[in-house]
Amino acid sequence: MAKSPKYYVVWQGHNPGIYTSWSECEAQIKGFEKAIYKSFKTLSEAQAAAQADPAKYIGKSGNNSAPTTTTDQTRPRRTVNMPASPDVLRHIEHEAIAVDAACSKNPGPMEYRGVYLRTGKEIFHFGPIKGTNNIGEFLAIVHALALLEKKGLKMTIYSDSVNAMSWVRRKHCKTTLQRTPQNAQLFELIDRAERWLKTHPVNCPILKWETQEWGEIPADFGRK
Secondary structure (H helix, E strand, O other), rough: OOOOOOOOEEEEEEOOOEEOOOOHHHHHHHHOOOOOEEEOOOOHHHHHHHHOHHHHHOOOOEEEEEEOOOOOOOOOOOOOOOOOHHHHOOOOOOOOOEEEEOOHHHEEEEEEEEEEOOOEEEEEEEEEEOOOOHHHHHHHHHHHHHHHHOOOOOOOEEOHHHHHHHHHHHHHOOOOOOHHHHHHHHHHHHHHHHHHHOOOOOOOOOEEOOOHHHHOOOOOOOOO
């Protein structure tokens, strides 16, 4: 099936305007400091955006539609993976967040994070907290959804966890981990995530990251 066309608005670049292919858009932003651009699904959306303040579409905190948020203050920001390769970006959505979790033992110290797919920049990080890998994957997706809604953005979210994606669809974290006084903080997070899912529409596509085809997800912690 042929991919639907996209329209790229360049607000700040060598020649601002609307472009109908990524290669044309890339030519306008490559080497241009602080370029601002974004893709749209329809020409009418792109035309309206081109006449508007780009902050309405990308937020005030950064370029290229990359949302930002503070990381967990208990740990410093880490160096993350490189952004997805150009070969991968030709097959997937550019303006997207990739999420992943890591857990030492299961259950054990768990953390999760999200990165902006085009650049590999970490945009949120939480943990460590005692939990399981599947719970971390679930919380990471919901964290990304809540962040995008707060920023007024709509992006694809990529996860390599089928379980977590299923739990999000069901609006329920179907973990076998037993609730105890020792993991009360973790279950408070789960309860909050489930409440969010039940009271907010999920407007962003949540897609499976195909690890065998594309390599490790850019949010991977590199502990395999």
